[in-house]
Every structure is written in structure tokens, then in C-alpha cells.
Amino acid sequence: MIKPVKNEMQPKMAVEIAGIKLKNPIMPASGTFGYGEEYAPYLDLNSLGAIVTKGLSLKPKAGNNTPRICETVSGMLNAIGLQNVGVDAFIKYKMAYLEQYSTPVIVNFFGNTQDEYGEVAARLDDVPGVAALEMNISCPNVKHGGIIFGTDPRAAFAAVSLVRKRTSKPLIVKLTPNVTDIQITARAAEDAGADALSLINTLTGMAVDVKTRKPRLANIIGGLSGPAIRPIAVRLVHQVVQAVKVPVIGIGGISRAMDALEFLIVGARAVQVGTANFVDPNAMATIIAGLEEFCREEGVADINDLIGTLEL
């Protein structure tokens, strides 16, 4: 704050991913921001780099039984079960709402078969206002024994290839961290035509109530998010950036500007903020302001000058 000269400038915050121009590198992580509307009373949606919707499926999805969430050390487990209104209702009601904002809308989607993935992508293809698709491949492939698409590089390659054929929108593939070597799935997604990769989705986890001896989640296993997973996420982003040419969006436990900077420095072009939105609905605005302040203090004229500058 006391470095006078550098303080004057307004650093450039805009970044570009797969042809989409973002005002800044900050966007919400799918599933932590509803369909945008829920947070509009607390946060100016136009201040964000992008809006990422809750994951959509072909048909509306009920989700899991409760309890669906539980707090853990510096994190939380969730097993919501991808409850959503379905792609058609989204287009009709939720998209109509989001169109009043200038912020690019990235629509997250999933399926339980290759064809379902393809069909959802196709239905979103000619929807104006959808800037890009984010494909969640952390779902079970019901036609192949329920193996998660994202943990089987061949299934991931096939599903992404099919979606690629059915959409002309920029395609972001969201990777699961629950694999032995993430570079393999990252390359599979890139080879299949992904324009960008986002990672990480939640780490699978479990918690037990020792008095009742029951799992704390009705679904038994859930996805771990929050500050607890950040070092793992930074490591995985670092590894993926080495392995692919397409841009990478970093996700995992970001709640402050300093956290976002770690991801940018290892090479993420943008980042998603998840659990932190629950803790503070204003978190993303605070992070954006924090990034600007960091650039000013460090004399960085353009945030892009920080991306991928890890000193080894």
C-alpha cells in the first residue's frame, strides 16, 4: 500500500480462454453458484470473468437423499447427486434470466452414457448466450459397469470426441483428480478435441459419525472441496499444464486472491471459486479486488504476465 508510484496504474485483468474473452480470470465453480440468480442479491454478476452454471443433464435429476453435506477439517464433503432442472428447463427459464448480464455463461453438463452427453451438448449448441460448454466427466458410465468416464482414458476420449462432433461451442473438459496419472486423461481429452481443460473436480472422501457409526452422508461417499484440497489441486494443475497445449482453468479450495495467484503462476489461465462462495457470497469480488491490488503492488501491468511464471 505504501509503494506510491506503482499504485497509480490500473492493471489489465482480462484473459482469454478458447476464444472467450473474460474481464478477469475469476468465475464460480459449477454447483457452488446455482444458476447465478441465487447470488445476484449479493454480488454484481457483471463483475465476474464468467458464470458457470450448475451441471445439467438431459432429463431433470432428483439428486441424493440427505444428509448431503458435512463439514470436515478445512473443507466439506458433498453428495448432492447432481440435482438439476434438466437442459430444456435451463434453456427456457434460467438462460433467459442470465441473458441480461454481459458476463459470458459457461454451461456445465453431464450424462450417464456417451449419447446423453452428446444430446445435451447438441441441445445447447444453438442457444444464444451460451459462451462455452464445460463437460463434467466425473460421472459413471452406466453402459459400462458404472466406471467413471474420467478415470478411463478410452471412455473419456470416446465421450469427448462424440461431444466435439455435436457442438460448435468452445468445449472445456473438467477433469477428475481421482486417477493415478492425470496427465493421461488430460491428453485424452485434448486429443479428442477439448479446447480447454478445467481441474480439479472434488476428491472422493468419506466421514463417519463415531457415535451412530453411520456415514455422515446418505450416499456414504462424497466429494471433498474447500481449502483442504488446494495443495493437491495446485500440484495437479501444474502437472496438466506440462502435459497439454490447451489452456487450463484451475479449481480447488480457492478462497483468497493469494490462492488464485498460486494457480495462475503454475500456469492456469483462469480459476474457479467454489466452496468459498458458500462461506462468503462476496468472495469472488474480494478475490478480483485482491488480484488487482497484488498486480499494483508488484508492478504487474497485465495479469497475463503472471500466468505460467513459476520459478523452478
Place this chain on the structure above:
Amino acid sequence: MKNLKTIVLSNQEISPGYFRMKILAPGYNNTAKPGQFVMFRVQRSLPPLLRRPFGIFRAGFMPADCDSMQPKEFIELIYKVVGSGTEIMQRLHQGDPVELLGPLGEGFDLGVAEEEKILVGGGIGLVPLYMLAERMVETSRVRLLMGGRTRDDIIMVTEFERLGVETYVSTEDGSLGEGGMITQVLKRKLDKFPKSTVFACGPMPMIDAVQKICFERGTPLQVSLEALMACGVGACLGCVVKGAGHTEVEPRYLCTCTSGPVFNAENLDWNKIEVTVVGSGGCK
């Protein structure tokens, strides 16, 4: 609605394990409705990570004094220490910074003026009934049935009585008031005043029993439910309950934070309610 960065005005133990916290809350006095809640951020650092939901006990203002020319608006919470978050809360002092998101959710519908009202509160479930009683006594006769495991769980009796509410106390161990369950008192009151509307808040087994009694008699019932919440604003979908007519094929999940916490009993699916709500309730 916004996130309010504010301070604690006072924080006192009112019964073993129960605390009453007054928080500076500009804007709440005119907007907070009975049954609404806040998402409370205990401290800026971790733990806990998530905010905790608390019903608003009371909203009001302190008259202007020499320090400030404006009257100071405040809210009060009453909480029971049950875990990591409330353990930190009990150690907060006057002037400590806290954050409030709210007022959130759908509160109670005050119903028809003049008609008789019966409020049923178990333990910490008494909290949201205070503001409700405060509004209702202006136009209706209000009876309050207070229940708890033991005498320590019966809180705020004098406060309710000062409002002009008729109070009836029962404890499971008989240490205060009538011995036994609150529901037997409810049955007697409904026999005597069958035209009453019932408003209930408390642990899930109590709510469930109250629902059965009211359903059998066709008594209108509003319930305030608890659920584990992460966001409080309808985004995480962690807090859902099954609504009336819920099936696997046509799911009807309602968010406790936005469609509730107060529900008309007829809008909920009572067959499956126990698995969907935090079973232990706030009254442990």
C-alpha cells in the same frame, strides 16, 4: 439482503449450555420476519469453514445515546453449544467482529387475526417462536407449550410471559412443569381449543409427533425445520426436504433455506421426512 460485517454487543449464558447473543444489525429491525434466520460467520479464520444457521430470536433497537445520534438496531440469537462452531461462539465478547447473512428464508404466516394460536417449542426450537408471539399477541390469544428433556432446556419463560403469552411447561424428566412429553399437553389443549392453529419448532421427533396429532384433527400446522446448510441461499442444494407428492420419478425437493425453514405441514412429505432432516434436531 447483504453480508453484514458487524460486532457482538453482548453474549451471555442464560441456562447451562444455552447462550444469548446480541449483535449490532443495522437494517434488521424493519425487515426481519418471525421464523427467518441468519447465516452466521463465527470468525474470519478457520475453523469452522462454513457459516452456521441460527433463527432470529428478536430484532429491535436501542435508543440513541451520547455515543451515537442514531438508534442502534440489533438482533439477538439464542444458541445451544453443540459442536465446533457454537463452542467458538460461546467465547465471543463485546466488540468481536462477526458476519451476518440475512434475514433469510420464508418465515411464519401469522394467520388470521383473532383466531386462537398454539405455539409448540422444544428446547432451542423456542427461539423463532418469540418474534412470532411478539407479533401475534397484538391480535390473538397465544398459548405456548414449552418442552425439553430437563429444566435447563426450558429457556426464556419470563420473556414469553412478559409478552402476555400463556405458557405451559413440560419436561421429560419432570424437573420442571408437568412430567412427560409436550405432545400430551398439545392433545389436551387441542381438545379444549379445537379451532386453534399450531406453530411448531423443535427436534424432529417432536415435530413428527405434532404433525400426526394435527393431521388427525385437521388442525392447520406450520413447522420450522432444521437442515444441514452450507450456503443458506438456495445454491448448494444441501438442505433439501421432500415436498408433498415426492416420488423417485417426479422428485419434489424443497430447499429448507429458501422455501423454508417454515413450511405449511401439508406441503411436506411426512412419510419420508425423518430420513431427510437432521434427525437429532437442535435440541440435544
